[in-house]
Amino acid sequence: MARELRIPEALTALPAPVRWLALPVVLTCTVVALVGSWSSADPDIQVPQPSGRAADYCRALAGALPQELLGRPREDPSPASPYVAVWGGSPRTVLRCGVDRPEELDGPHAEDWSPTVDGVTWWSQKLSDGGYRFVTTMRAAYVEVTVPAGAAQNPFDPAAALTPEVKANIPG
Structure with missing residues (x-):
């Protein structure tokens, strides 16, 4: 028994090229944001961990x-x-x-x-x-x-x- 994939009405109202690009654009933006936040740390400086x-x-x-x-x-x-x-x-x-x-x-x-x-x-x-x-x-x-x-x-x-x-x- 196959499940039918239901697309929300708000998305079906968008033109097909916009719907097709929505997921890749969101994923790309997420990856760029994550990489940008990781690179804010300075890899040249080792932070000591005194106790x-x-x-x-x-x-x-x-x-x-x-x-x-x-x-x-x-x-x-x-x-x-x-x-x-x-x-x-x-x-x-x-x-x-x-x-x-x-x-x-x-x-x-x-x-x-x-x-x-x-x-x-x-x-x-x-x-x-x-x-x-x-x-x-x-x-x-x-x-x-x-x-x-x-x-x-x-x-x-x-x-x-x-x-x-x-x-x-x-x-x-």
Whole structure:
């Protein structure tokens, strides 16, 4: 026993080409909307997942971070996270709070240049693209600031400028 397919009267009133195209158009629009929402997340930035006290400290730091860093506006990625902050478009300076302790701190790079500003020590690592990565040491949560080549006149300036907020929110 075959079931008869009944088309609503509102659709039968439409010309045949419109009826034929309605479903493909709706499906295409749905796919475009989904793909657009997925691509809003920045795949280049890995969002840390701190837990416990480190997560609390990072959320406090997020609330204290400036909307402008060295003349560059804050442009956080979407979806927003209390563990990531971004300044400038391209190149951009990225702060990530609650990152894991860098493995390089146990190897030959442990003795690399580590400037201290106002009691906060920043371990540094030169990146292959000419930029730098700075990570706090001896704090209750690790804070990483990545400064690509060309993002600042002196690569250490962004980390140094963020030191007061780090010191006030991440205990040593």
